[in-house]
Amino acid sequence: QVQLVQSGAEVKKPGASVKVSCKAYGYTFTTYYIHWVRQAPGQGLEWMGIINPSRSSTTYAEKLQGRVTMTRDTSTSTVYMELNSLRSEDTALYYCAREPIAVAGLGMDHWGQGTLVTVSS
Amino acid sequence: DIQMTQSPSSLSASVGDRVTISCRASQIFNDYLNWYQQKPGKAPKLLIYAVSSLQSGVPSRFSGSGSGTDFTLTISSLQPEDFATYYCQQSYTSPHTFGQGTKLEIK
Numbered sequence: 001q002v003q004l005v006q007s008g009a010e011v012k013k014p015g016a017s018v019k020v021s022c023k024a025y026g027y028t029f030t031t032y033y034i035h036w037v038r039q040a041p042g043q044g045l046e047w048m049g050i051i052n053p054s055r056s057s058t059t060y061a062e063k064l065q066g067r068v069t070m071t072r073d074t075s076t077s078t079v080y081m082e083l084n085s086l087r088s089e090d091t092a093l094y095y096c097a098r099e100p101i102a103v104a105g106l107g108m109d110h111w112g113q114g115t116l117v118t119v120s121s
Numbered sequence: 122d123i124q125m126t127q128s129p130s131s132l133s134a135s136v137g138d139r140v141t142i143s144c145r146a147s148q149i150f151n152d153y154l155n156w157y158q159q160k161p162g163k164a165p166k167l168l169i170y171a172v173s174s175l176q177s178g179v180p181s182r183f184s185g186s187g188s189g190t191d192f193t194l195t196i197s198s199l200q201p202e203d204f205a206t207y208y209c210q211q212s213y214t215s216p217h218t219f220g221q222g223t224k225l226e227i228k
Binding site: 046050095099104111 | 122151153157159166167171176208210215219220221222
């Protein structure tokens with residue numbers, strides 16, 4: 001069945017980088033966008049960006065431009081999200097989620113389990 | 122950017138109540154408006170896409186409506202498992218912004 005399986009929790013120091021993976025199972029990898037969404041403790045959902053795994057094209061939230069990079073490996077059906085120059089405000093649960101490419105507006109129908117990234121000195 | 126504003130931010134209701142949650146966009150866009158439910162410690166779950174289309178497997182007590190800048194999520198008869206936080210989201214243009222969330226609590 002469809003699954004998005006994310007890598008495990010990370011603890012990083014301020015200024016460091018983190019790379020979170022999201023491995024897709026049960027569907028054709030290149031037919032769905034992957035979004036990254038994060039949620040700080042006790043807060044709402046924040047959209048971070050999107051990657052088209054077929055073309056490797058990306059769009060990032062303006063506030064993260066220059067610090068975030070999303071990549072994909074089609075051989076392993078895996079998408080990666082790397083965030084640099086980490087700050088305490090980046091402490092959050094990071095989710096990947098998929099949305100169909102061929103038909104717009106169908107929403108994010110499957111989500112990963114979330115990866116907790118803690119930034120602390 | 123399109124800003125999404127939900128109201129109310131929190132809501133207390135009883136099992137069996139009819140509940141509506143509103144979502145207002147800062148500018149008009151097409152029908153790419155989605156609703157998600159999130160329970161504590163869980164990933165969000167897609168309930169409604171394209172304003173009013175029910176995602177597969179979602180109970181029919183959930184419905185969505187609206188157009189232009191004003192959208193509504195309605196739960197016709199609250200069940201115990203519906204107490205959660207609800208988010209609207211526009212997927213018309215990047216950034217695909219979410220509302221701030223509406224926490225639905227048991228009265």
